[in-house]
Structure formats: structure tokens, C-alpha cells
Amino acid sequence: MESAVEQTKILARELLESGRVAGILALVSEQGRIRPGFLQRTEEVNDLVLEPIYLLAPLARTIQTMDSQATVGIVARGCDERALVELAKAGQMDLERTVLIGLACDEEIAQRCGCRQPYPREIDVGTRINHTPAEGSSSAAGEKVDWTAELARCLKCYGCRNACPLCICPECKLAVPMWVQTGVVPPDPLSFHLIRAFHLVDKCVDCGSCEDACPAGLPLRKLHKHLLRMLEERLGYVPGMQVDRQSPLFPNLWCTPFLDSKIPRWMSTLGENGSGEMRGE
């Protein structure tokens, strides 16, 4: 049995030789340094590596945007696939023109990442590990964070936004002085971070790119974990895992109600005490 890298190389070569893809997006090692690369010839596959974890989905989007015909092969981990699914829902990717080499993360990586689903839906390399982050571990949600102290360290480098595979707006509100005052570091803790997180509420696939990219080491993922938990508890939706389902924030409350609350009844205008019942909670 070959190692995961060798298996991936074999699959990548086969895929390139079959001519189904214009190239394969993967990490390559070049003179001891690792970079993402778009492998178009079979010789190039020799340099393919799998670690460190680096999200390739944004690059796949870039390639597809630049070339409207190309079919892109991609060595995809669970987070990559979820990101691709969410990008496709936003109309940014064509999954028909994407061929995945599904790579399941091993136990160690899954532990380190605190990933809930460290495997893609179709696994080509590696074995599926059912991993649930233990409650109370660093990756578990719900832990109290002193955000005032944490956010004071922010350098406003926009690394979290740039690294995020799902920050796709051509014009970013974080760069507009009307919403976030420019030239102030640390940025206003409310506007910068809240707007960023708010835009990702129903998109975040918990890949951890923002936290990896942050030079100040802000625990941004904890915030997103909280949001994801709420989204799952209240609306039964997990971004990236439900391929056929659009974001539940769009349809009305009858189609996708909050799971734990009733739809408020029409209030009689003649009622004595109306304000209690009509609150939408």
C-alpha cells in the first residue's frame, strides 16, 4: 500500500493522461518550498505534496473565472469541497467543470484542525475518520473569549478576508470608509469584525483559513463555530454539507422556520395586550 502522497500522484497522472482536465490544482514542492501549483504536464506531478493544509478552492475559482472552458482538477480535502460547494451555490464555480481527487485527512490533522468532517463526500485517498471535537477542547465552540482584549490585537491586515474562500464580493464593505473607518489600527472592534463575520454567517465552512492567516492569532474560528452551531440548531443548515439546499436565510419563514420557535400569529388589533404575542421570537 502506497502512502497517500503516492496514491494522489498516481490518480493525478491518470487524470491528466485521460485528458479530462486542463490541469490539476495541488500543492507542489519546489526547491524545498511549498506553493500551490496548477499541474498541466505529467512530469510536474512528481513534485506534488499534500501538506501543509492549504485551501485551494479560491484558486480553482480564479482559474475558472479566467478560463470559461477549462475543467479543473483539484486535490480536495473536506474543507476544500465544502468551500467549492458554497462557491457553486453563489454562482462562482461550475462543479460540472471540476474534478475532485478526494483526500481524507488523517487522524492527526483532524485533531489539530478540530474539523467536524475531515473528509470529502467521495474519498479517493485516505480513510474516513469520524471525528467530533471534544467539548472543552480548544476547537470546541462555546468557550468564552474576551473579545475586547483579543480584538485590540488586530492589525487590520485584511488577512482574514483575503484568505477566506467565501469572501467573494468584488467590492468589499470592509474597505469602504463609510462602514469601517480607514487609517485606524486596531480597527473599531465592532464594525470591522462584526461586518466580516456577518457576511459569512450562512457561508462559513469552518475551514480555518481566517485563523491560519491571522498574524495576531485572533481566535476567529471560535466566533464562526458559535455561528455555525446556532445555524445548525436553529435552522438545521450546515454550509457546504447540504449540496442541494440553498441558504435558509433566503426563503420565507414557512418554508424554513426557526426550528425551536413558532411562527407568530396574526395579532388582533383589538387585543388588549398585543405587544407580547407578536414578537417574532
Add this chain to the structure above:
Amino acid sequence: MKESVEPKVLIFACDWCPGMGSDRAGQDRLSLPTWFRLIRVDCAAQVSGEWVIKALSEGIEGVMIMGCHLDACRHQEANHRAHKKLETLRWLLEGMGIAPERLCLSWGMGREALPFQGEIQRFAANMKLLRKEGKA
């Protein structure tokens, strides 16, 4: 945050139901707090999360969004979407350690002055409570 005697509250009210409700409250000479500012918008769904975030970051203590009854929006089901969108913002505030009560969503009040008064007074009581407890 600058301390004033009364809490600073910003209200985004849909032009239709709550707007009429507020008008009626004024016509009926109901006693209303003086410290809230009401901005009339075309629909509650027009209020984006950024507006609320910006208001909070500028020192507003509480934001209320008032829209029409949930099954009586003039723009089909726009207020359903507004409700969902802004509810996620409340989760976000909670995750950031800010009391989610600072964002109040209220649906109803077509020409109903008393509920309008009640909602505002209840929200004011909440804000005062938060201040007393010293919550963020």
C-alpha cells in the same frame, strides 16, 4: 461609550405599519420616551446588518427594527427575510459577548399606537437593566 441619563436608542421603522403606529402614537398624545430616534425606511428588509453594526459601533446602545406583521408585508415576504437575517446578527452579537437584547426585532403595529408605546417602553426597560448589570 458616553454615559447619558437615558439610553440612546435608534429605531428603524418600516414606513407602513410601525410608521403609522408611531404617527398614531403621536396623534393620540401617548406619553413616549424622548430619547429614541426613529428612522423610517421603506421596508424592514431594507435594514442591512451593517446599519445595525455601524449604529452600535457609533455608540448607540440599542437598536430596534420594527416591521409589519409577519404575514402582512407589502413586499411579499420581505420581512421574513429581514427577520432571519437580523436574527443571525443577534447570534453574532451573542458570540462576541454583547447582549443580544441590544437588537430588538418587532413585527406588527399597523396604526396601533399602544403596542408601539409598549414595545418602546419595554425595550427601554431592557436597556436600563443591561446598563445596571454592566453588560457589554
